[in-house]
Amino acid sequence: QVQLVESGGGLVQTGGSLRLSCAASSSIFRVNDMAWYRQAPGKQRELVAAFAGGGSANYADDVKGRFTISRDNAKNTVYLQMNSLKPEDTAVYYCRLRWGLYYYWGQGTQVTVSS
Numbered sequence: 001q002v003q004l005v006e007s008g009g010g011l012v013q014t015g016g017s018l019r020l021s022c023a024a025s026s027s028i029f030r031v032n033d034m035a036w037y038r039q040a041p042g043k044q045r046e047l048v049a050a051f052a053g054g055g056s057a058n059y060a061d062d063v064k065g066r067f068t069i070s071r072d073n074a075k076n077t078v079y080l081q082m083n084s085l086k087p088e089d090t091a092v093y094y095c096r097l098r099w100g101l102y103y104y105w106g107q108g109t110q111v112t113v114s115s
Contacts, residue, residue: 002026002104004095009109012085016113020080022095022106029073033098036069036080038091038111045094049080062088085113 003025012018020036028034035050049059049069057069068081078095092108 004106006109040091
């Protein structure tokens with residue numbers, strides 16, 4: 001059973017930065033399908049960032065230029081660097097990885113951006 005553990009969330013002021021981490025219990029070396037999602041209160045979970053083919057990444061329109069997804073295979077960890085944070089970025093953030101046919105989710109980490 002693969003486990004994903006997110007960390008790095010917290011309370012930050014508008015314009016601040018946070019780096020979220022998603023540590024996997026198994027090797028991510030051959031994992032290509034990795035993504036970060038978020039869910040704000042009363043809203044559906046939405047895709048924030050995901051690796052696309054060839055090492056590129058896709059981002060939601062409202063985070064483009066501010067958020068960056070990255071990975072460290074040696075540490076089995078996926079990151080989400082978030083800069084220029086806004087109050088509307090407040091949400092629980094989840095990482096999701098796919099091994100073979102199965103998707104795995106972390107437990108989520110809360111990000112709160114104060115105005």
